[in-house]
Amino acid sequence: MKPASDPTPAPLSSRTTPPEPLTDTTATTALLRRFGEELQQRLSQPQLLALWAHGSLGGGDYQEGRSDLDLIAITDRRCMPEEERRLGELHENLDSTERLAAKLHCSYVAADEVADPERSHLTWAHRELKRRPVTPITRRELHTFGRVLYGADPAALLPPVTDAQLATSVLVSLRDFWRPALDHPDRWLQDIWVDLGLLVLARATVTLRDGTLISKGEALHVLAELDAPAEVVADIRARRYDVPAPTPADPAWLARRADLARDFLGHAIDRTLTTYGPGTTVGTSLPGEGAE
Missing domain, CATH: 3.30.460 (Beta Polymerase; domain 2)
Structure with missing residues (x-):
C-alpha cells in the first residue's frame, strides 16, 4: 500500500482492467x-x-x-x-x-x-x-x-490544448470548486458528489503527473492506490457498474460515507495542490458553481 504522502499512482499498464462498458446502447x-x-x-x-x-x-x-x-x-x-x-x-x-x-x-x-x-x-x-x-x-x-x-x-x-493549459485548468478546478465544496456537508450525502469528487481527484492526479486522460473506470483503480476509503470506492463501483444496480442505501451509511469522502478529499486535494502547484493557495470559502 502506498504511503499517504505519495500521490503518484502506478502506471496504467499495471492496473486491473477497468469495468467493461455496456454493449447494448x-x-x-x-x-x-x-x-x-x-x-x-x-x-x-x-x-x-x-x-x-x-x-x-x-x-x-x-x-x-x-x-x-x-x-x-x-x-x-x-x-x-x-x-x-x-x-x-x-x-x-x-x-x-x-x-x-x-x-x-x-x-x-x-x-x-x-x-x-x-x-x-x-x-x-x-x-x-x-x-x-x-x-x-x-x-x-x-x-x-x-x-x-x-x-x-x-x-x-478546435485549437489544441497545451499541457500547461491542461494542468492549470485541473488545479483551478480542484482549488476553486472541489476544495470549497467540502465546506458544504449536506452535498456529500448525495451520490453524485461522492462519485465525481473522488473520481475527479483520481483523474486529476494522473493528468497532472503525465498529461494523460483516463476514464472513470480506470480512476477507480487509482483511488485504491491513493488510499481512498475502500468501502467508499466499492460503493461507487457497485452503483456505477454492477448489474443490476444496488438498492438505495440507508441514511446511516450515507452519513458515514459523506464523512469518509470529505476527510479523504480534504487531505488529498491539499496534497495534490502542494505537489503539483507550487505556490498554490487553497481557497476554502468560495462556493462552487460547477466542474468537470
Missing part, C-alpha cells in the same frame, strides 16, 4: 440520431457545423442509463435569443419523450468564439439553459477521444 444510439436530426432542423440558421461527444461516451466508459451524454455543438455564428428559446424547447421535448434525455448535456459554441477557453457558451444541462465555458479539460478530451456525431473533426475547428 440501442436507446442511446436512437436518442443521438433523433437529437442530431432535430438539431439540424432547428439550426438551419445558424448552421450546425459539427456535433461531438466527449466524456464517457467518447472515452469508452459509457454506461447506458447511468452516464451523462456530454455533447458539443459548433455553429457558424452565435445563436440569437429566439434561436436559444427554440433550442430549449427541443431539449424539453426530448426530455418529455426520451427516457435518457435528462442526461443529455450540450454546449452550443460559435465557430468564431471557440478559441477562447474562458468564454461562456449557451449550454443545456440538468434540464435548463445556462452558460458555461468549454474548459481545457473538455477540449483535451475532444482532441484525444472525441466522437464525431456530425460534421467536422475537432482538430479542424
Whole structure:
C-alpha cells in the first residue's frame, strides 16, 4: 500500500482492467440520431457545423442509463435569443419523450468564439439553459477521444490544448470548486458528489503527473492506490457498474460515507495542490458553481 504522502499512482499498464462498458446502447444510439436530426432542423440558421461527444461516451466508459451524454455543438455564428428559446424547447421535448434525455448535456459554441477557453457558451444541462465555458479539460478530451456525431473533426475547428493549459485548468478546478465544496456537508450525502469528487481527484492526479486522460473506470483503480476509503470506492463501483444496480442505501451509511469522502478529499486535494502547484493557495470559502 502506498504511503499517504505519495500521490503518484502506478502506471496504467499495471492496473486491473477497468469495468467493461455496456454493449447494448440501442436507446442511446436512437436518442443521438433523433437529437442530431432535430438539431439540424432547428439550426438551419445558424448552421450546425459539427456535433461531438466527449466524456464517457467518447472515452469508452459509457454506461447506458447511468452516464451523462456530454455533447458539443459548433455553429457558424452565435445563436440569437429566439434561436436559444427554440433550442430549449427541443431539449424539453426530448426530455418529455426520451427516457435518457435528462442526461443529455450540450454546449452550443460559435465557430468564431471557440478559441477562447474562458468564454461562456449557451449550454443545456440538468434540464435548463445556462452558460458555461468549454474548459481545457473538455477540449483535451475532444482532441484525444472525441466522437464525431456530425460534421467536422475537432482538430479542424478546435485549437489544441497545451499541457500547461491542461494542468492549470485541473488545479483551478480542484482549488476553486472541489476544495470549497467540502465546506458544504449536506452535498456529500448525495451520490453524485461522492462519485465525481473522488473520481475527479483520481483523474486529476494522473493528468497532472503525465498529461494523460483516463476514464472513470480506470480512476477507480487509482483511488485504491491513493488510499481512498475502500468501502467508499466499492460503493461507487457497485452503483456505477454492477448489474443490476444496488438498492438505495440507508441514511446511516450515507452519513458515514459523506464523512469518509470529505476527510479523504480534504487531505488529498491539499496534497495534490502542494505537489503539483507550487505556490498554490487553497481557497476554502468560495462556493462552487460547477466542474468537470
